Amino acid sequence: MLRIERMTAARIDAVAALEQSCFVHPWSRQSLEDTISGKNAVFFAALEDGEVIGYAGMEVIVDEAYVFNIAVDERYRRRGTGYALVRELITYGKKYGLCFITLEVRESNVPAMSLYEKLGFIKVGERKEYYSDPTESAVLMTKYF
Numbered sequence: 001m002l003r004i005e006r007m008t009a010a011r012i013d014a015v016a017a018l019e020q021s022c023f024v025h026p027w028s029r030q031s032l033e034d035t036i037s038g039k040n041a042v043f044f045a046a047l048e049d050g051e052v053i054g055y056a057g058m059e060v061i062v063d064e065a066y067v068f069n070i071a072v073d074e075r076y077r078r079r080g081t082g083y084a085l086v087r088e089l090i091t092y093g094k095k096y097g098l099c100f101i102t103l104e105v106r107e108s109n110v111p112a113m114s115l116y117e118k119l120g121f122i123k124v125g126e127r128k129e130y131y132s133d134p135t136e137s138a139v140l141m142t143k144y145f
């Protein structure tokens with residue numbers, strides 16, 4: 001059964017492995033550790049039978065939140081895990097009176113954009129050629145509260 005819980009240091013190895021399998025430019029274990037332990041970081045892990053199958057995190061600055069990343073293990077996609085993780089970020093945002101949560105996404109990343117739209121994020125801008133390998137623009141999406 002799927003469970004979402006607040007990230008702990010004990011999960012960092014599993015998150016680093018997930019990063020490696022999901023992204024062209026994965027975060028290193030050290031960057032993850034530094035970021036997750038940051039005082040403004042809010043990270044959640046998705047667990048299936050105790051195993052990390054996804055994660056999502058954002059940085060909260062006063063009443064604004066900037067998403068660092070979200071990923072779900074390829075073997076577990078299309079089962080509502082990404083939705084549950086982003087919903088958890090939104091629940092946190094509502095609970096702590098944030099004004100918005102914002103993020104960047106590759107313009108070709110239809111699955112992620114569909115997920116964000118489903119949860120009320122809207123397109124608010126674009127960053128030309130923001131990503132490399134391949135070079136691609138970023139779409140900026142924001143959920144306002």
Ligand SMILES: CC(C)(COP(=O)(O)OP(=O)(O)OC[C@H]1O[C@@H](n2cnc3c(N)ncnc32)[C@H](O)[C@@H]1OP(=O)(O)O)[C@@H](O)C(=O)NCCC(=O)NCCS
Nearest residue numbers: 022070071072077078079080081082083105111112114115
């Ligand atoms: C984006 C990602 C996190 C979605 O995770 P997921 O667990 O598969 O998503 P869910 O099953 O919760 O899907 C929720 C909604 O997202 C959208 N969605 C998810 N995958 C999709 C796909 N392949 N195509 C189109 N829409 C998709 C749909 O609207 C879906 O709702 P539905 O199932 O009722 O149609 C996952 O594909 C992933 O890890 N991708 C690689 C990493 C990445 O791109 N991260 C985002 C960086 S900005």
